[in-house]
Amino acid sequence: MLSNSSPFAWWKILAFVLLMYGAIMGFMGNVPRMEQLGETIRNLYFHVPMWFAMTLFLLIAFAYSIVYLKTGNLKHDRIVVEFTRTGMFFGILGLLTGMMWAKFTWGAFWTKDPKLNAAAIAMLIYTAYMILRDAIADEDKKARITAVYNIFAFPAFMALIYIMPRLTDSLHPGNGGNPGFNAYDRDREMNMIFYSSILGFMLLGTWITTLRVRLRLWADKKDGLITNSIEHAS
């Protein structure tokens, strides 16, 4: 089995097989015919995975924040930063694609939908994390304080994105008493494409993140911040 740092590791290849399947079948597959949605229902394969992937990356960042507080190893702090960064990147893509979808189905780029505003607030919370990092000079102090911040940020993010919109009125499927997409219009074929697209984007994001982590650890080692071996990085 190829190691994780090999460019041909199995999961890196799997990421592209899944994305390719999602891209081809996403256009060719059969979809139910819906009022107002029309062909835009295919956005399910591309817009929704952004949020699923973002949630996974922020969860990993949250977990590594705890690990960092336990070990005090800067390597774990680097994993937290880079997964948070990738998570935010996917979040921005999710917001942009959602705005386009909203314009053509709900009639406006931005609506008063609680999920939209909650997503925007969640992005600001993590922007504050990035700013907080830049504000502290000492590496260990920075890592410790921001790890604590990250641990508090994740439950807030989950509450904003997944819980709050369900309590109020929302246009999003599965929120505010609306049934989720799967309740009536997602058949087995759509599910296959949907799930492979989600997994594909998750693996692609993980790949991008491990590259950034490896580069960062390489620089840290050069600067003498980290002394232990690089191989354990990814």
Next chain:
Amino acid sequence: MLGLLLAASTNVFAQVTEKSIPLKKPIPLKKDAIDIMADSFRADGKIYVVITVVATILVGLLIYMILLDKKIGKLEKEYKDQD
């Protein structure tokens, strides 16, 4: 599948028009509605051009990722050799 969905749409949805307020949930197209799906677009076969373009971009992205991965691997190795 489609037949079931069409059969399921009843008079309840008859008043819903394109210009109405955002739907709280997607509703199957009614039987006599103007078909808004891209069937003709697909029928003339050119949708495959788009799929080819998207697939090409994905292949390019894969190659780029592999080259980047290799480059970082080389950096790591070079630095280790210096020790």
